[in-house]
Amino acid sequence: MAERRTRYARDPLGLKRALSDRLLPGLVAAMALLAALALAGSRGAAALKDRWQQGAAAAVTVQLPPEQAARMDDALSLLRAMPGVAAAEAVDSARMRELLRPWLGEVPALPLPSVLELRLENLSIDPAPIGRQLAEAVPGAELEAHGIWVARLAALARSVQGVALAVLALVVGVAVAVVAVATRAGLASRRQAIEILHDLGATQGDIAGRFARRIGLLAAGGALAGAALAVPTLGAMASLAAPLSGGVVQPWSALPWLDLLLLPPVAGAIGWATAQFSVRRWLKRLP
Structure with missing residues (x-):
């Protein structure tokens, strides 16, 4: 009985039951994996474009019969x-x-x-x-410049970079929608408990903060798992792309480690902000 009271005091809204610790993190992990691939694709395309423009564009071939x-x-x-x-x-x-x-x-x-x-x-x-x-x-003697081909390759790289950034924006939008839906589902399942706490004097900030902390932690955990899954995938892709970069860069050192490390806190912040907005908007509709 005492243990139950302690759990209730720590989680009066029953959010651990209302907000699944499997479904939401799993969805966020998938979004984080896609975001990592999009970020790596954007940075890789930019690096190849710079290499082509700075290297091959300045190279000229002369052929003697x-x-x-x-x-x-x-x-x-x-x-x-x-x-x-x-x-x-x-x-x-x-x-x-x-x-x-x-x-x-x-x-x-x-x-x-x-x-x-x-x-x-x-x-x-x-x-x-x-x-x-x-x-x-x-x-x-014949001279052949590679500028036209480099220009075409650079345009292709810019297109790939644009598509990758568009995919990243889409992933962020989908993640916000997923978190919003999960928040509304949690609100609907705990509506009675929320109304009781609200009538007893709980502020919107307190209720929204509890939801936001729970969802932020779940989103950060899911993003951490997605980033971990992205590491071997990006490592394999970097190995395949090594010849295009001259083969002098080790695949693991070419990974966007900073982006991978930032994925969990950014996902947690997105989840926290989305939950705050959704809960406060829902609470305003209460009588």
């Missing part, structure tokens, strides 16, 4: 002396065959064009004059 292979040193000297060219290096035949192997299989022992890689000092430099000057000195 096989009959001009002997003039590679002349071409390199000319290119390195040009203003706006930060570096110029020759691509050896072994690397060329390695690059072509995924497309052509084992490349036969045929004469391959000589390829040089340039890196411009900044993205605003127009490579066309460089190509014309090189073609005059070394007939048949």
Whole structure:
């Protein structure tokens, strides 16, 4: 009997029975998992866009026909002396065959064009004059800039980032709706107890605070579980995306750890605020 009175004093509204500690946390965990994936997708797309724009956009390829292979040193000297060219290096035949192997299989022992890689000092430099000057000195030399492809890839990355942020906003909206529905269900199941406490002098702040604390804790716990589930999923995705980032970043270090750590407190705050608003609005309708 004494134990029951103690539980009643701590939970006079019976919220532990009214607000399930399984259904709401489970739904919030699913929302948190989706939010983690959306955040990781947005940050990953932004990182790839920056890498492409800062790296590949400044890279230029020069191709010399096989009959001009002997003039590679002349071409390199000319290119390195040009203003706006930060570096110029020759691509050896072994690397060329390695690059072509995924497309052509084992490349036969045929004469391959000589390829040089340039890196411009900044993205605003127009490579066309460089190509014309090189073609005059070394007939048949062709210059290819990657700016158009980088622009298309950057646009794709921005689209992916926008979709990820839209998904995140949708997840937040759904989470607010789920918490609001759970709060209203709890209010309906404990209506009589709430009315009695209200008639005895309990303030709206006290009643709303009890609901908000309970739902905030449940939402934070569910988000913690969702964030934990997101870690191996994001780790696997980071491993798959490693080649796109140059393969120099360890997958686990690339995870958005700060975002994952912030998910539980943010979910708890959303649950607390939504419950406060819902309960106070419901209490205003009481006679």
